[in-house]
Amino acid sequence: MAKKRNKKAHKKIGSVPGSVIYTGNKESKELFIEVFDYNHDKFLEKQLNKVEDTFDFKLNDCVSWINLNGLNHVDSIEKLGLHFNLHPLVLEDIVNISQRPKIDEYEDYIFLVLKMLYYDGDENIISEQVSFILGPNYVLSFQESEGDVFDSVRDRIRQGKGRVRTMNADYLLYILMDSIIDYYFNVIETLGYKIEDLETDIFLGNVENTINKDIRDLKKEILRVRRAIFPLREVISRIEKHDSHLIASTTKNYYRDIYDHLIQVSENIDIYREMIWSLMDMYMTTISNKMNEVMKVLTIMASIFIPLTFIAGIYGMNFDYIPELHFKYSYFILWGVMIMLFVAMLIYFKRKKWL
Amino acid sequence: MAKKRNKKAHKKIGSVPGSVIYTGNKESKELFIEVFDYNHDKFLEKQLNKVEDTFDFKLNDCVSWINLNGLNHVDSIEKLGLHFNLHPLVLEDIVNISQRPKIDEYEDYIFLVLKMLYYDGDENIISEQVSFILGPNYVLSFQESEGDVFDSVRDRIRQGKGRVRTMNADYLLYILMDSIIDYYFNVIETLGYKIEDLETDIFLGNVENTINKDIRDLKKEILRVRRAIFPLREVISRIEKHDSHLIASTTKNYYRDIYDHLIQVSENIDIYREMIWSLMDMYMTTISNKMNEVMKVLTIMASIFIPLTFIAGIYGMNFDYIPELHFKYSYFILWGVMIMLFVAMLIYFKRKKWL
């Protein structure tokens, strides 16, 4: 992922600053625009393919959520930007999908970038950039492709559940961000399970070298999630503190709530970070314990049989005159001695708790 | 625990913000309400089952402590909230048991969330969320279930020990919190014992792989305790600094005392943290020492007997012409040589301090 992101950033070397260049995956995706337009007694939902069709929603007296999927359609985004009066740097940031979460306040809108995190079917974290423009009575959202974490928001608007239909665009932005942060909990929860699985695995004595890779992959995931989430705290805190006519002071309580959630997520990430970092130590000691066990087997076998073999060797010598060889019971006496030695060894190792 | 908490948070994905949903264990618990109503010359203690019965205590001229157990009774809590004029977000936070310790100041009450920590019979740390509402002459407390750390407070109110009966609700809140923090000392004390036990265990040479698990479990306990206690420092410090008509300046001295205690607890936690973290190193070196010992036994046995066996092998060869075989005392001379070699080896290993 780190690799991918850099490769994208790299593509821009030498480009003119302020130019709107999509830095994501170039495979052509359909432009898909979704509009929710509502107030306490009206509600309209539309799927569109042309940005021009959204222009009317800017000035009507309903709250509008215009959700655009397909950042590769740079032309359409530029047209939209022109109509909604967006600064070129904003447009550049929307299509450059390697932004850090940030907030930029302009005269008549607020620009927000953040990362949507969710697990795909194969337990890989998907990190997708979402940009929001909060205007007086509309929220524009920009996503790389279809598929997001906003289904509960759509349902709530459709069914008029909760306060959303009676509130303004600032509240709409809040519930959108709240949905994103809910999924953060989901992501770190899964991370927690993965760490515990790995822990159990190591504890049960799995010392395969693949553990190394698993630990590292988890480390990278945590660093990645961390980088998506930590800067967001500052963003939210700025929303809370800043006086903008676009965000009503009553709505700010809700943003404070988001902030509390983010702090909680951050704390969990840091705890997981510590746990995963110390997994390596646990792994190391487990390997050493295994080796200890191996060494004990070797030492016990060698310590018992090498001396006995030596004794057998003695009486295999061909000296003309070895008196013991000619006594009748020598052989049996020797067996006795050897068995005693054997037992003594066993007792010794038992005492040392190696057996 | 981390796992459990996340699972709970997860349940809320997609729920409408501001809705009062109990996130704890769903097994039905009885609603149990306890009321202490007192001033310097009156005292009343009551057990109730209906919240409505507590409404009269809001306005009387005594100090009232209304202690509600059973957060699953969301309806009752909402009724209470309505009567005591609590904000919906406050109610939501009361029943969401995965809050960070925090303080929210409202017009006519202060809302506090913190964690009660104590050991159950099996030496497991129980972390239970307690929420307090401090009003002009009452304290509401909300607990998940019966069983808490407030028995000494109850006794003191009943018996009129100390200042409690002559002071206002702010002082009542103080002694409730003081009880909680007293138990923090208890918890970290037990953590300290556990660390020392583990230390002794390792030092005495126990290198079982279960040590790994014990160390990790202790680490997790410390992280958990830390997360419950550290944010509280800021909470108390805000009580101290903030000018609220609900907390008399004379009472603030007592809160400063709590603050001092919290700092002490925090320092101890950090010390234990360091001790437990470095246990892993100690464990590692102990394993290595053990292995060293094993290797020494092997090396001594092998180094002594392999050369001797070689010598015996030599005279077991069947060459037609080996002159030594035919001397009369060869065999005895050989024994002499071998014993000398043996002794030389012993001396060598003795010198190396391997014996």
Add this chain to the structure above:
Amino acid sequence: MAKKRNKKAHKKIGSVPGSVIYTGNKESKELFIEVFDYNHDKFLEKQLNKVEDTFDFKLNDCVSWINLNGLNHVDSIEKLGLHFNLHPLVLEDIVNISQRPKIDEYEDYIFLVLKMLYYDGDENIISEQVSFILGPNYVLSFQESEGDVFDSVRDRIRQGKGRVRTMNADYLLYILMDSIIDYYFNVIETLGYKIEDLETDIFLGNVENTINKDIRDLKKEILRVRRAIFPLREVISRIEKHDSHLIASTTKNYYRDIYDHLIQVSENIDIYREMIWSLMDMYMTTISNKMNEVMKVLTIMASIFIPLTFIAGIYGMNFDYIPELHFKYSYFILWGVMIMLFVAMLIYFKRKKWL
């Protein structure tokens, strides 16, 4: 590199402060001066060999970029400094190539030092110091030798791409710095690849001691890059915050953009830092795993054959009376016993998962 830098600094011991002494590589390099002089409708590009030829560009009404290569030509730089009214300390800093990135604001110009980082053909990071003087309508830049990261800037000026021809010198400085920072992304991207390669290498079981050197070299590279980039954040942040008549407030938006990029680069560096630091642990566990494997082979071989050899030794003894020797099928029975022992051993090691 650290060694080299210090050696240079060392050369100055005892020198008079404020004296202009070039601390870089003394091999004589040609003085090479490049001038770009332009406004929205004019454009002039010149290559010069004498500083005196640049003096006219100071006062004309175009934006001029005077790019001087060859810091060993101290005399020429002093002449230039005199004409452009530069402070002696500034000149000293320009030719002392071991500066930290910094900004010094003077009455009628701003002095900036930073580090250009790029990979040469052999994947070595080249760090070259660039100093900028931003005057009212000119930018002076000073490089140690030819070869830099500004080709895209040259093209843009030549072709009038983007805003550059319509903007002032402060914007020119911005695009120059932007080019430098674009290359920072490039450098850390390559660092990222190197770390991943090393990681794969270790994971695949390469435990050669050279890994040690590779890890250390990467560590040093990261420390070096870090030292070049981190102080720059403060520099840019000061440009943003400071009120200078030399930098228009509209241009400051662009500097904020650079600042965002720098934060991104810094975060990546810190992530790579963590990854490379923990590589050592991974390497350690891989070595231990290898050793474990070696030990297992040894233990299996020894545990199987040492007892068998002992048995063979027994029946090689020359006692006069060993009854087994004279039974007809002894030899075959013995083989049977030995094969059974062998198989039992194999099963035992299979169970222990050593095979």
Add this chain to the structure above:
Amino acid sequence: MAKKRNKKAHKKIGSVPGSVIYTGNKESKELFIEVFDYNHDKFLEKQLNKVEDTFDFKLNDCVSWINLNGLNHVDSIEKLGLHFNLHPLVLEDIVNISQRPKIDEYEDYIFLVLKMLYYDGDENIISEQVSFILGPNYVLSFQESEGDVFDSVRDRIRQGKGRVRTMNADYLLYILMDSIIDYYFNVIETLGYKIEDLETDIFLGNVENTINKDIRDLKKEILRVRRAIFPLREVISRIEKHDSHLIASTTKNYYRDIYDHLIQVSENIDIYREMIWSLMDMYMTTISNKMNEVMKVLTIMASIFIPLTFIAGIYGMNFDYIPELHFKYSYFILWGVMIMLFVAMLIYFKRKKWL
């Protein structure tokens, strides 16, 4: 120690806040009060057993140092507190010997708690709490038991050495604290010696498991000393900064001097901390080196004699037709071969620097 302190704190669970309960060792100690009363021309020294006898010293026009030993005499301390007008919380803190170093400023006195550290005969650090009350012309000091670090102060007062007899109570407090801090130097010096001894021990190859315990004990000592000393910096810094009529501005210079000393002590503690923490690494590598040595001996012995034994085994076989057995010089040739092999092995191991 951590264990002990907690046990004490534990005893207080459930006690009424503000109650004066001695938390130290309950064995009965004699109350012992010492009074030094002096000005530039008078001097009086008294030993008393009843606090009532000290009451006259409060108001006379000399500087009085009233030093009370025996915190278990709670009644006497409460009487003293009443006469000197001390707040109940102050009295509670005086007898609760698990205080963090702190300063509390009251209307007409300053209350200071700090830790006296010194080594007893057996090289154990003794940490004893000392509380000071600085009044207009008196200093009260409270110690758990007799025996302290103030002998040089006593001498100085007796003999009128230095400035003490011409200065006020604030200076007396200063020289008392200065004595305490002088002993801090002593304590960390001894810690330094202990670390170096341990270092030498490890370096000389002592890899006994007891080293583990020694390192841990030193770690704990350092953490303990650290906890006693670090909060004091803030205390002194508050004396310096605060405007109190009790401390003359000319005396503040002296407190700044103490502050400088404390910083020095703190720096040393942190250095020792680092040194002791990294001792574990040194210990680990030393163990590994030892093991390496052991392994080499084993490998050399085994590698030399196992092949030779094999050769001897070959010619111990009883095949009917082994031609070599019947050559006359076979035996001697074989010896030659074996000696050559032996020497070759030695050379090989020499080359590998294992010998």
Add this chain to the structure above:
Amino acid sequence: MAKKRNKKAHKKIGSVPGSVIYTGNKESKELFIEVFDYNHDKFLEKQLNKVEDTFDFKLNDCVSWINLNGLNHVDSIEKLGLHFNLHPLVLEDIVNISQRPKIDEYEDYIFLVLKMLYYDGDENIISEQVSFILGPNYVLSFQESEGDVFDSVRDRIRQGKGRVRTMNADYLLYILMDSIIDYYFNVIETLGYKIEDLETDIFLGNVENTINKDIRDLKKEILRVRRAIFPLREVISRIEKHDSHLIASTTKNYYRDIYDHLIQVSENIDIYREMIWSLMDMYMTTISNKMNEVMKVLTIMASIFIPLTFIAGIYGMNFDYIPELHFKYSYFILWGVMIMLFVAMLIYFKRKKWL
């Protein structure tokens, strides 16, 4: 060194604060005073043995540098202090050679303490305390003994090189400090070499236990240098920020230059610190690699020859009926089998990359 410093500090226990006691090496050193007295057209250099001879230089209209060597001559220093009106605490600090770098501003002079660092012939770092008094037109400097880093300053004054003869005493102090800091670069450069040497040593496979000591010694050196240099940053920064009539604002630019250098030195120290700290890891892995190599040799030898020896042992048995013994070519067939086994083993180990 740490040991030495503490020992010195220890000597002072119980001494009266403010008393001027030399804490350094008591061996008697000659008092040696050097005076440089100059302005833009006059210059005088003198060597003196009595402090009284320097008194005239206080009030003349030249800039005077009075450099006193021999801190054991406490009487002379006290006389000088009296004449130059120095505070007793200043005198105490001058002769107490275990000061942290610090600055104290007095009415009519500034008192500065810092550490001179340089390598002696045997590559040991010498740390010597230098104190400066900056008066209106003089600089007093105090050194423990002759030999310092100021020769270039002397030359510059003598020869009138640079600005020194035209500037005031504040500039003189600057070039003195600049000389000291130049040597800091020298010291850390040498530290850098030492680290690299050690690194190369370890990399080339030197795993002697002495490496442990070398690493530790370097760590201590770095900690020591760090402690001498880091507090100086604050000192210089206070000179820069403070408004003193003794330091002209034009001279402050030069102090900012020193500050930049100090930051650079500090950064290098921290980098070296990291490098040296991670050397231990490298050492550890190198040891483990060595051990791995040893184990491989052992395993290969044992794995090849133990089975072969077993086979030879089989045919050394004395059973009456072993059919193979009587076939004519058995012996040669056996050799064939053994050689095949041997080769198979070699191939196996080759495949495992152990050969």
